[in-house]
Amino acid sequence: MGKVNKEDIKEIIDKYDKSNITIATLGSHTALHILRGAKQEGFRTAVVCEKGKEVPYERFGVADEFIFVEEYKNIVDEEVQDKLRSMNAIVVPHGSFVAYAGLDNVEDKFNVPMFGNRDVLRWEAERDKERKMLLESGIRMPMKYENPEDIDKAVMVKFPGARGGQGYFICSSYDEFNEKIDEMKSRGWLTDEDVANAHIEEYVCGTNYCIHYFYSALKDEVEVLGMDSRYETNIDGIVRIPAQEQMEANLSPSYVVSGNHPVVIRESLLPQVFKNGDQLVEKAKELVAPGMNGPFCLQCLVNDDREIVVFEMSARIDGGTNTFMNGSAYSYIQFGEPMSMGRRISREIKNAIKEDKLDVITT
Numbered sequence: 001m002g003k004v005n006k007e008d009i010k011e012i013i014d015k016y017d018k019s020n021i022t023i024a025t026l027g028s029h030t031a032l033h034i035l036r037g038a039k040q041e042g043f044r045t046a047v048v049c050e051k052g053k054e055v056p057y058e059r060f061g062v063a064d065e066f067i068f069v070e071e072y073k074n075i076v077d078e079e080v081q082d083k084l085r086s087m088n089a090i091v092v093p094h095g096s097f098v099a100y101a102g103l104d105n106v107e108d109k110f111n112v113p114m115f116g117n118r119d120v121l122r123w124e125a126e127r128d129k130e131r132k133m134l135l136e137s138g139i140r141m142p143m144k145y146e147n148p149e150d151i152d153k154a155v156m157v158k159f160p161g162a163r164g165g166q167g168y169f170i171c172s173s174y175d176e177f178n179e180k181i182d183e184m185k186s187r188g189w190l191t192d193e194d195v196a197n198a199h200i201e202e203y204v205c206g207t208n209y210c211i212h213y214f215y216s217a218l219k220d221e222v223e224v225l226g227m228d229s230r231y232e233t234n235i236d237g238i239v240r241i242p243a244q245e246q247m248e249a250n251l252s253p254s255y256v257v258s259g260n261h262p263v264v265i266r267e268s269l270l271p272q273v274f275k276n277g278d279q280l281v282e283k284a285k286e287l288v289a290p291g292m293n294g295p296f297c298l299q300c301l302v303n304d305d306r307e308i309v310v311f312e313m314s315a316r317i318d319g320g321t322n323t324f325m326n327g328s329a330y331s332y333i334q335f336g337e338p339m340s341m342g343r344r345i346s347r348e349i350k351n352a353i354k355e356d357k358l359d360v361i362t363t
């Protein structure tokens, strides 16, 4: 199937009534502050929802229009696309939108203008592409082990697919690696294919910061809008068990995000924070033009050498931005007013309309 044609999207945007733009998204993930932020900036809002999932958007009063679908994946259906275009909608993609709609569908058949660069989404979805972009940006990542035989210190073993760290494990030698793989296979948690595709990386013992950036293509500037750390089940439950009982409990860790804490980073680390964001934005322009365009997130661990080690990125609004729906310490410093990531997106759209540059920030 062909790709969504950039010229077609540009044509749709050209025909939109710029005085009556609707900001739309799927009812999940970060929709609350995407929609609330859009209203703060004076836009109409629409949410695409499965029946029964509309409750927060209704109760918090953030959506002007509800588009109901049987299943979330139906957001790519022609009739939903028609409705969205008839509302002059710009769709803000978030993690659940990409997961439910399917990346192929977003690339191949979602002919509705989206905020940001839709081509960059694949770069976060594929581990090799993500690693290439981060490393070529000069960003420090956990060292990767090509062979389990080479394991010489604590490593984290990850398996393909977004499984929230379910089944990821930590080991420190080749023997321990084999033991754990055998055990997981015997429990039916892993297939031979999973094992062949195991990704082994240095275990970074440090503290977690997920750093939320916004790249304004209009201003050619990278902003740091907020930071969170993850609250993950069951690992954050396991660490509350004293060591001896932990051994007896024989629980396997998982890293399913169940919530987020707002956090600020030691001020002396901020130059590294900005450097990483700036370098990634420059590299992304080269690898997948026009680049990051809008929100992105670097998921980091800070080790005791005060290095920021990045183990993952989101090339769109990340769920941790929910920690600053009313602004963060950093967005306050930058803007002096409550600025969520959702509102920042709509501010960019508003500025683009004023400057007649909507095509620069949509695809």
Ligand code: ADP
Residues within 6 Å of the ligand: 142, 156, 158, 161, 162, 163, 164, 165, 166, 201, 202, 203, 204, 205, 208, 230, 232, 255, 299, 301, 311, 312
């Ligand atoms: P997923 O994308 O499946 O959720 P992640 O790569 O985000 O998996 O990893 C899940 C969690 O594991 C992270 O939130 C972090 O707490 C931890 N983690 C990931 N990579 C490392 C690493 N190299 N060293 C230490 N902890 C890590």
